[in-house]
Structure formats: C-alpha cells, structure tokens
Amino acid sequence: MTAFLERLLGRVPIGWLQLSHNRMRLVAAVAGVAFANLLVLMQLGFFGALIGSVRFPYDQFNADLLISASDMNTLTDGSPLPRQRMFEALAVPGVAGATPLYFAKLDWKQPDGTIRTLDVFGVDPAARAFRNPEINARLADLSMSDIALIDRKTRNAPKGLFASIDAGQAYTFETKGRTLKVIGTFGVGGGFSADGELVVSDQTFFKLFPNRMAGAPNLVLVRLEPGAQPTRVLAGLRALLPDYDSAVRTVEEAVWRDQKFQTTQRPVGIVFGFGVIIGILVGLIIVYQVLSTDVADHMREYATFKAIGYPQRFFMSIIFEEAFILAVLGFIPGFLISLLLYFVVSKAISLPLAMTVPRALGVLGGTIIMCSISGAIATRKLARANPADLF
Template sequence: MSRLLQSLFGRLPIGWLQLSHSKTRFAAAIAGVAFATLLVFMQLGILGALNSSTIAPYGFFEADIMVSSEDANTLTDGSNVARSRLFQSLGVAGVASGTELYIGNLEFQLAGGSTATLQTFGLTNQGAAFVTPDIAAQFDLLIPENTALIDTATRGVSKGAFDSLRAGNPFPFEIKGQTLTAVGTLEMGGGFSADGTLFVSDQTFLRFFPNRSSGAPNHILLNVSEGAAVEDVVASLRKVLPADAVKVQSLEAAASADLAYQTTERPTGIIFGFGVLIGIIVGIVIVYQVLSTDVADHLSEYATFKAMGYGQPFFLGIVFEEALVLAIFGFVPGLAVSVLLYMGMSAATGLPVEMDGARIISVFVGTVVACSLSGAIATRRLAGADPADLF
C-alpha cells in the first residue's frame, strides 16, 4: 500500500503511515466512516423506494394530459372532479379522446386473517387506449361484472398463490363480503400506501365503492390529436376549465409534482431527507475527531516541517491523504453491508429498495468530500502558527 501511494503522490505517504501506525485507532476510524456511509445509503435507499413507489402507478397509464381537482397534490388525495369537465375538454382543439379514472383502496383478505391493501383503478370501456399495452390487451376481460386484473407481486401473498391464474384459470377472492374474480394479471408490487394493485371496470369499481358516483371521478385522462403539442393543448385547456376547480397538467408533470410533494412536504420524505443529512454530519464529525487527534499527536513533527519551510499546502496534502484513505477504506465495507441490507429490506417489505450506480458514485464522492472537509478543519491550527508555538 505504501508503494502504491508513494507512486500516486510522488512522495513518501506520510498520511498513510501515520494512520496505519496505530492499528486500533485506524480500525475504529474505518468503522466510523463505514457506519456513516451505511447510514447515508440506508436513508437514500428508503427515500429512493418512496420515490419509485410514488411514480410507479403513473407508469400504468399512457395518457398525455391529466385533469385533477385543484386541491389534489398526489394521485390519490384531493377532491373528485366533475365528469362534465371531460365533455368540456373534448370540445377543446387538440383533444382527441378522454376517459374517467376512479381510484380507491380495497382490503384483500390474506391467509391467516391479515389483509393487504390493493390500490384499485377503475376505468370505462374506453380506458384501453389510456393504459400500457399489457393491460390494454386484457381489458376486454373486465367487461363482465366483478372481474379484475390483480397484481401478482402483491405484498403478503405467497408467490404460488396466482399460479392457476397465470395458467388461465380465474382466481376468485372476497372483498367487502362480495366475490371479485381476478381474470388477468399485472405486476408492480407494494409501496408505502398500498400492498398491490387492482384494475377493474368503472361499473365494478362503483359496486365496491357504493358511496362514489359515476359523475365524480378522481381524475380525467386525455390524449391529444396526432401532431398536436401537449403543452399547447394544456394551455388551451387552462383557458377553458376553471382554475379554481381543476388543475391541468401533462401526465409527466403530474408525476413530477406528486414526487416533489411526497419528498418535500409529506413527513415521510422530509424525515428520510434529514436522515441523509444526519449521516453526512456524523461522518464529518467522526473523521474530524480522528484527524484532529492525529494532528495533535504529531504536532511536534508538523512543527519541525513548518520550521524547515513547509507551508500549509504541504500539511493539507498529508491530511487530505489521510482523509482519502479513510474515505476509501470506510466506503467499501459500508457499501457491502448496505447491499446486503437492501436485499433483506426488499425481500421483507416488497419495497423497491435497489442499489444503482449513480447512488454508489454520489455517496462515494460525498464521502471523499466530507472527509476532505474534516481534514481541512483539522489542520486549521497549523495555518499561520509560529513553529515555536506548536512545540
């Protein structure tokens, strides 16, 4: 290691030699950096799962524009929209077609007496034009009453529970004292607000939600005419539809707004964001303590170098070398443990907790920057000090 660092820095690796001289302190420092890295990775992993599960339902739809209630901040909250807004929208130039979207939660009784929450989407017969091809291909199966497409990755349901359904056999189950028959499948998995997903017709939806009205869907989905610009049609719709009653956004903009709301205004997103910040602060404090102690222990040697004419850049180079060594040696075990915990959390909760390259790079760069910042703070005593004052 010494030879590698010597060739890299073009000088004797003083920082590495100082760190490795005390094996116990070096191991404790690595463990501290690894813990801080692990903390940041875990908070980012859960925050990433929140982000992924927030925008995942939008992936079921292939609409250009979404009309929602003015107070709707996410896909599932806010007031309902009057169906008359659909007919108004169809009269706007550039709008080719539209449909109502109904959303609600149903409780699926699992074996053993527990329940799974299924986020349920209800669409009219025209809805096939507004969903992904795999769902559209099964849309005719929803014409009979009390039929559904069910999420085979529903959290809490055994993997083999839907084998017969995949083979083409209906899968009846009970919800609210009524029998609902799954006749097709989709796959998404659970999120923070639901354990799985159902697609049903609007008529089936209204049977299971008797308090809902066909004239008040959650959202209205629109597709624009061929050649029409989505943003131009959105602008036209905003002139026609009352801004105090509805908001008009492209589907992509609606998903982005939902994600921003979940991560910056909902408590869950804010908590995990603070968790990342706390992890960074913990890492800075740990490395600072290690490096400042190391500087104090070798103060006489630093004073000698200063008396020989070495300036602050030389001392910063040594401490930055130590910071880089701690960052690398602490990052690797932190990453390894994080990957294992990610896999365990994903298997246990069904949440999309996944490690990706961008996260690895960003956390590594952040670790190096945090360690370097700690090193710069640790050497402040040497700046401008007289060598005699350091002995």
Template sequence: MTTTSPGQKPSGKTAETSRQRRSVVRTSLAWSNLSHMWVRTVVSICGIGFAILLMFMQLGFLGSVGDTATVLLDRMPCDVLVRSPDYLHVYDASKIRSDLRPWLNSIDEVDQVVPLDIGVTQWTNPTNQDPRAIAVMGIDLNDPAFELPELTREVRRQLLVEGAVLVDDATKTDFGPKNGVKFGSDDTGTVASVFGTPAKIVGTFKMGTGLAANGALLCSRETFRKLVPGSSDDEVSLLLIRLTEGVSNERGRHMVAGRLNALAGPASHASTLTIEDAKKAEVWRWYTQTPIGMIFAMGVALAVVVGGVISYMILASDVQAHLSEYATLKAMGYGTGFLIRTLLTQSTLLATIAFPPSVVAALALYAITSALAGVPIRMTLTWLVLVAVLSLLMCNAAGLIAIRKLIRAEPANLF
C-alpha cells in the same frame, strides 16, 4: 547544484520542480502515516466506510419515496392530465364530472380522452378475515388507462364480469395470498370480500403499490362502483388525454384548460397538467409535504453529520498519534500549509479507499431491503456522485478541524 531549504521559496525554473517534489513528499508522508499502522488504518477505513454507507442508505430510502410516488403515473400513456383542484395524491384524487369527457374529446388537438377511477376500500383477508385498506383502480376496458402486458383481450373479457378483479402481485402478504408469500396463479379463482361485496380474482398484474397503499386491485369501472363507497356514474377521478400527433404537451394543456374555462360553472371545476408536471408535483409533495419524505430527508442530513463526527474522531486520533512526526517537520521548516495539505491528502486517501466497499455494501443492502419491504430502492449516478463529493468534503472538513491543535502549537512544546 543550487538547493533550497524547506523554509525558502524557490524561484525561476526550480519553482515548479520544488512544488512537484513537495507534492510527492506530501503524498508519500500521508500514505506512510496510513500504512505504518495498518490495523489503525483498517479500523479508520471501516469507520469512514460506515459513515458513507449511512449516506447511501438514507439517500436510497429518500429516492424510493420519489420512485414509488409516480408508480401509477409512469404507466399512464397520456400527455395531459385533468384532475380536481382538490387533488391530494394519486390515491386520494377527489372527483371531477365525468361528462367532461365528450366536451374535451371534441377539441381538435385531442386524440382520445380516457377515464380512470381510483379509490381506497376495505379488503377482507380470505384466509383469516382480517380487514385491510386496499387501493382499487377502475378502467375503461375498451381504452385502458394503463399500459400493462397483462391486460390482454382475454383478460379484459374476463374483467367484464361484475366483481372480477386483478390483484397486484406486489400486494403485501397480510392480504392473504394462498402460498403465504405472494399473489400469483394459485390465487386465481379465489373470492374475497371487498367492501362487503364478493370479488373474484381472475389474475394478477405487475405495477407496484408504493408507499401510499399496501395492495392494489384493477377492475372495470362498473365493478369499481360496486367495490368503492361513494363512487357514481357522474364522477371520475382522472381524465387522461392523449393528444394528436405533432401537438406539444404544453399546447395541448393550454387548449384543454381553455375549453374548461369556456364551460364555466361546476363543469370548469378541474385543473390541467402535462404528465411531466404531474409527476414532478407528485414527487415534490411526497418529499416536502409528507412525514415519511421529511423523515428520510432529515435522515440524509443526520447521516452527513454523523459521518463528519466519525471522520473527525478518526483523524483527530491520527493527528495525536503522529504529533511528534508533525512537530519534527515544523522544526525542519515545513510550514503549517504543508502540514494541512498533508492531512487533507490523508483524509482524501481514506475517503477514496473507503468508498468502493461502501458502494458494494449499499448495493447489497438495497437489494435485501427492497425484497423485504417490497419497495424499489436503486443506485443512481446522482447518488454515486453526490455521496462521493460529500465523502470528500466530510473527511477534509473533519481533517481541518482535527489539525487545529497542531496549527496553534509551537514545535518545542510538541516534543
């Protein structure tokens, strides 16, 4: 039988067999390095797992910014949005003329135009009289701007009474729920002061407040004008347009924009977006133009850097601990490439083993943080794939840096 030494290149039919044998040897050696000193390996896995967990948490926080940015837009059953060019975000939408509604309703492609008032006012905690900023949404009770199961015929009848409001059950505890935890049925009938005006709670609704507001009220447009300073009959925050069946959103937007341009003058001072584009713009703004979005984005980058440093320290320590074994392999004729691939295999094994417990820990922390902060934090397939790829890249890059000393050294000097 013909044999080849580690330093020789096999040829012909033996080439593939040799490559397979070296792959098995490489994997076996990498696994032996990990299992030989299991305490060190457990510590290494915990360290890399912590680095992976950091990435999951920062990505989760960043994702929550995007999820909460569209919490209102997701509940709007419309195809096109008409808003002011001065629009900043959904809770600071500025104003457009309310008399645009009949003009836009006359477009053949438009089925319905629904008004929505949004503003921020002052809520006085009914328990301790502390003032708090709260978001208020005024809707047309005949054509509600939101799809909410709580807006039954009976509830809408109750909201006809001036001063009647629904409170979002995600409103924070410092707004004064009776049970001290969450607004619910116990608060029905409570009268609170909103901008100095009595407001009676007639029920709750479930929508979520997001990062821009810690609490929210839903009421009629008439009540809205009493509760929010600066509001009037002549202005509206948003116009939600529902198109006739078969009309694409982009075509409908084009027709609405054309009608606005034809009006000219102050009446044309409005912009149009499809609801999909409005959501994308809202998320993009929160990611790139707000401090909280940029902080979490920077946190993701720092988590990758910190994870890389942790991985490097672990793998550099492992290389130092097995220096004599690697020197022996070099003396036997195994090349630098073999040693690099061995360490990369070891790095991949560490990342692979550390990943599942990190996912479990991240899911647990997501649930805890979401419950405490009242902000939805969820695991997505995108985050799973991204963190898995980043983990492998992080560990393998750290492994390549850690093995530099071994690459430069001569076998005789390593004993």
C-alpha cells in the same frame, strides 16, 4: 501502496504512512466511514424507493396529459372532479381522446384475518386507460360484473396465489359485501401507501363504492393526437378549464409534484431525508475525531516540519491525503454491505431499492468532501500557532 502514492503525490506519502502505522486506529476509522456510508446509502435507497414507487401507477396510464381536481397533491388524494371537464377537454384541438379514472382504496382480507390494502382503479373497459399489455389483454373480461385483475407484486399475498390465477384458476374474495372474482394478474408493485393494485371496470367500481358517482372521477386521462404540441394543448386546456376545480398537467409534471409532496410534506419522506443528514453528521464526527486525534498526536512532528519551512498547504495536503484514503477505504465495505442490504430489503418488503451509479458516485464524492472538511477543521490550530509554541 506506498510507492504508488509516492509517485502520485511527488513526496513521501506521510498521510498513508501515518494511517497505516497505527493499524487499530485505521481499522476503527475505516469502519466508522463505512458505517456512515451504509447509513446514507440505506436512507437514500429508501428515499429512492419512495420516489420510484410514486411513479409506478402513473407509468401505467395511457395518457399524455392528466386532468385532476385542483386540490390534488398525490394520486390518492384530492377531491373528485366534475366529469363535465372531460367533455370540455375533448373539444380542444389536438386532444385525441379522454377517459375518466376512478380511484379508491380497498381492504383485502387474508385467510389469516390480516388486511392488505389495495389501490383500486376503475376504468371504462372500452377505453384504453392503461399501457400495460397484461391489463389490456383482459379488458374485455372486465366488462362483466365483479371481475378484477390483481397486481402480482402485491406484498404478503398468500403463497402460490398468483401462479394459480395465471394458470386459469380464478380467485374469489369477499369485500364490501360483494364477491370479487380475480381472473388475471399484472405486475406493477405497491408503494408506501398500499400493498398492491387492483383493476376493475367503472361499473364494478361503483358497486364496490356506492357513494362514488360516474359524474365525479378522480382523474381524466387525456391522449393527444399524433403530432400535436403538448405545450400548446396544455395551454389550451388550462385556458378553457376553470382552475378553481381542475388542474391540467403532463404526466411527468404530475409525477414530479406527487414526488415533491411525498418527499417534503409527508413524514415518510422527511424521515428518510433526516436519516441522510444524520448519516452525514455521524460520518463527519467520526472522521473529524480520527483526523483531529491524528493531528494532535503528530503536533510535534508537524511543528518541526513547520519550523523547517513547510507551508500550511503542506499540512493540508497530508490531511487531505488521509481524508481521501479514509473516504475510499471506508466507501468500499460500506458500498458492498449496502448492496447486500438493498437486495435483502427489497426482497422482504417488495420496494424498488436499487443502487444507481449517480447515487454511488455521489456518496463517494460526498464522503471525500466530508472527510476533507473534517481534515481542514482539524488543522486550524496548526495554521495559527508559532512553531515554538507547538513543541
């Protein structure tokens, strides 16, 4: 290590020798950086899971454009929309088809008396509202009353339930005074607001939610003709539909808006964002503490080097060397532990916690920058002083 750094730096690797000379301090510093990394990576993992899970239902829609009420922030809020807008939209050149989608939340009571929350989507079984082939294969069956398909990634469902449904054993449960018969499953996964999803026909939906009307869907899924320019159709729809009650967006745009709202306006997003900031602060303070103690302990030696004629950038390079070593040594255990925790947590709560290369590299780069800033602050005293005053 020493020889490697000596070749790399073209000088005695004082930073490394200094750090490795005091093993206890090195271990404590590396543990501190690892802990800060772990904190940041976990918060980013949750944050990423939130962003990722927002997208799941949108990805299911067989749509190019979405028409929603103008006051919609996320998929699950906002007023219903006059179905009239769908018929108006069909007249716009380039629109191949449109179908309404009805949305609500439903309590699913478990045998032990606890409740799971399901996002319920009511669709016309004759229209292809979804891309998911597992849903499309069973659409015809949904046209019978009180038939449903369930998300097999629903959190905390009874063990073996979905396997038995897939084996042909229909599952019935009572809700809203009706008996629903679940005849099949599909895999999507719930997000932060619900445990899973349920797909029913629009007619079943209106029976479950009698105050909802066919004339007022939550969303209109618009498909374009092959070769149609999405931007041109979008502009046409926006010009036609009144913006006091409806908004037209591409699916990507809608996802982005939803993610932005949930990460900046909802507490859950802000909490995770705050967690990232706390992690960075903890890391900064730990590294600053370590480096400033190190500078203070070596003030006489540094003063001697300064007296010999070493410039300030020499001391900066020692401190950056130390900062870089701490950042890399701390990142390795922090990264490995968070990989393990990602696995454990995503198993436990069925959220999509996944390590991404940009996230890992970003945190490593951020750690190096964070350590360097701490180091730069730690050497300020050295920069100003007369060498003679430092002895």
